[in-house]
Amino acid sequence: MSKTRTEVLSESRKNGVVAGATTVGAVAAGVLVAPVAGVVAAVPAAYFAYKWWRHRSENGIRF
Numbered sequence: 926m927s928k929t930r931t932e933v934l935s936e937s938r939k940n941g942v943v944a945g946a947t948t949v950g951a952v953a954a955g956v957l958v959a960p961v962a963g964v965v966a967a968v969p970a971a972y973f974a975y976k977w978w979r980h981r982s983e984n985g986i987r988f
Contacts, residue, residue: 933984940980944973 928936947970955963981988 934986937977937981937984937986940973940977944970944977947973 947966951963951966951970954966978988980986
């Protein structure tokens with residue numbers, strides 16, 4: 926069964942929050958701990974950002 930538009934937007938919002946939080950964490954790790962830690966933390970942040978972007982594009986949601 927297909928998801929409703931509201932469910933898709935809710936899922937996109939949740940994915941965006943996760944992507945944003947991991948990005949903020951990566952930047953904070955790079956500034957507070959060490960640049961190497963920031964680079965390591967940026968890998969999952971990039972993955973979640975790509976996953977969020979792909980979800981929006983597949984469902985026809987504007988950016």
